[in-house]
Amino acid sequence: DQQVKQNSPSLSVQEGRISILNCDYTNSMFDYFLWYKKYPAEGPTFLISISSIKDKNEDGRFTVFLNKSAKHLSLHIVPSQPGDSAVYFCAAGGGNTPLVFGKGTRLSVIA
Amino acid sequence: GAVVSQHPSRVICKSGTSVKIECRSLDFQATTMFWYRQFPKKSLMLMATSNEGSKATYEQGVEKDKFLINHASLTLSTLTVTSAHPEDSSFYICSAREGNRPDTQYFGPGTRLTVL
Numbered sequence: 175d176q177q178v179k180q181n182s183p184s185l186s187v188q189e190g191r192i193s194i195l196n197c198d199y200t201n202s203m204f205d206y207f208l209w210y211k212k213y214p215a216e217g218p219t220f221l222i223s224i225s226s227i228k229d230k231n232e233d234g235r236f237t238v239f240l241n242k243s244a245k246h247l248s249l250h251i252v253p254s255q256p257g258d259s260a261v262y263f264c265a266a267g268g269g270n271t272p273l274v275f276g277k278g279t280r281l282s283v284i285a
Numbered sequence: 286g287a288v289v290s291q292h293p294s295r296v297i298c299k300s301g302t303s304v305k306i307e308c309r310s311l312d313f314q315a316t317t318m319f320w321y322r323q324f325p326k327k328s329l330m331l332m333a334t335s336n337e338g339s340k341a342t343y344e345q346g347v348e349k350d351k352f353l354i355n356h357a358s359l360t361l362s363t364l365t366v367t368s369a370h371p372e373d374s375s376f377y378i379c380s381a382r383e384g385n386r387p388d389t390q391y392f393g394p395g396t397r398l399t400v401l
Contacts, residue, residue, distance in 0.1 A: 183326075206387040217289075217378050217392040218329070263329065267387030272319055273380075277328040 177201045178266050180276035189285045193251040197264030197276055200245065204266040208273065209238060209249045212261045221262075222249070254283045287313045289381045291393035298369055299401055305365045306396045308379030314359035315381035319390070320352070323376045335362055369400040 205226040210218035264276040288311040335341035341354035353365040383389040
């Protein structure tokens with residue numbers, strides 16, 4: 175049973191436009207959500223997070239939106255840059271439990 | 286931010302040998318460390334969770350006698366792949382958590398293991 179789902183394996187966006195990456199979860203006990211960026215043969219690097227008491231968190235070009243009733247979150251990147259091309263993982267956690275990761279979405283930003 | 290290192294970054298070994306991978310938290314004490322495995326084009330699969338000084342908790346389907354985890358100190362955890370086989374070839378990533386919150390979990394750069 176996949177508790178965190180990223181249904182789009184890949185996404186292509188023109189440079190300068192908005193990238194929207196989506197993530198759905200099933201476990202209502204999750205109270206913290208994170209996005210990680212990963213390049214091949216490297217570990218994930220933290221991008222941005224949001225706790226369940228908020229519905230939006232913004233950090234520069236990155237904004238994460240959380241819709242608790244729909245158990246859905248999204249990462250918006252605007253404007254998208256070629257250096258943003260990577261695999262993005264959505265992760266969810268609660269309390270002391272390990273993070274649960276989605277399968278990732280490969281973002282390609284085309285110049 | 287907090288830094289987690291892994292050594293070695295790449296290792297190639299013969300089938301039947303054992304390989305040890307080290308994970309260190311460089312500028313913080315990690316109460317909990319995690320070991321993940323990533324298959325090509327797949328998500329990060331949690332293998333085990335370890336707390337300093339106690340036995341690791343393995344996820345279902347992960348053989349504890351094959352993947353030995355030692356969390357000897359608050360800054361060091363090791364994963365030993367015993368009697369490695371080609372199917373153990375994978376990208377292994379460790380993670381260290383400073384506190385109890387999910388946003389205090391930091392990842393190492395990963396180790397590429399190739400078993401010939």
